[in-house]
Amino acid sequence: FMNGGEVRDAGYNWSQGKQEPRVGEWTKLMIKGRGFFTVKNPKNQENIYTRLGDFHLDAEGNLVTMEGFRVQGVPLAGSATRLRFNPADVNVYDSFNPHSADPYNNPHTNNRQFMNPPGQALAPAQDINLGLDRRNGRYLGSFDEVRVGEDGVIYGRDGNNMVSLYKITVVDFNNLNGLKDVKDGIFFKATDLSGLPSMTVSDSIVIPEALEKSNTWIKVEAHNLTDAQRYFQAASQVHKLADKISGTAIEMIQ
Structure with missing residues (x-):
């Protein structure tokens, strides 16, 4: 505090916090190991990063933080169960030419694949939406229950079938102390010092129904x-x- 005093460390403590069970709350998630959840601020569409997985579903069915930031994930084949139709007139042609039905001229042998297999990514990361259908009380109108695997994949249960819906986006940075704190030491954004976020996160798993407690x-x-x-x-x-x-x-x- 006087002559000879020095600051030991001005960075953050990134050590692993203890696990707090949240049984029955599938939206509460914890990262064991390195990595951050990617969330988006809907006001400016900016991606920010957090270790705190205290999520819930908002009124629109989006998986969000307590602040309303939207959790990002890669949609998988099962998420296509929520179909969006273009309400245009349907023209039916009186023809059996394969080209009319299939622009790639594939022979219709009843064994050709025309859609992505389960678990395959369909698009870049986006808001995770699992809205409940008010008519039947099911997620996306089709699933009775939602579960999250250690690989970060969100599954929907339809009877005895488990369908992959989204893979939660977990990223890592080369220099954690280069991240910029944007809110209370909980939310951060990337900088030139931190480097770009990397999707390659080794030795990390997502633990469902749990939160990471403070490491202080x-x-x-x-x-x-x-x-x-x-x-x-x-x-x-x-x-x-x-x-x-x-x-x-x-x-x-x-």
């Missing part, structure tokens, strides 16, 4: 704060005594 122990930090206050008071007394001695010495010389 309040009792320990309170004890450290008390010690720091004592050291500061002692240093202040020494400083005052040094001033007094210096003043006395100057008076003696005069």
Whole structure:
């Protein structure tokens, strides 16, 4: 605190926090290992990153943070169960030419694949939407239950079938201390120092129905704060005594 004092570390503590179970709440997620959830601010469409997986479904069915930031994920084949139709007139041609039905001229042998297999990504990351259908109370109108795997894949259960819907976007950075804090040490954004987010996150899993607790122990930090206050008071007394001695010495010389 006086001459010789120095700052030990001005960065963040990125050590793993303890696991807090949240049984029965599939929207509560925890990353074990390195990595961040990717969320988007709907006001400016900016991606930001967080370790806190305290999510819920909003009124529109989007998976969001408590602040309303939308969790990002890659849609998988099962998410296509929520169909969107173009309400245009349908023209039916009186022809059996394969070209009329299939522009690629594939022979119709009843064994050719015309859609993506389950689990294959259909598009870049987007808002994860799992809205409940008010008519039947099912997710996306088709699924009785939603589960999340350790690989970050969100599954919908339809009877005995599990269908992959989204893969939650988890990213990592080369320099974590290069991230810029945008809210309360919980949400961060990438900078030139942190580097671009990488989808390659090794040795990490997503734990469903759990949250990561703070890696700061309040009792320990309170004890450290008390010690720091004592050291500061002692240093202040020494400083005052040094001033007094210096003043006395100057008076003696005069």
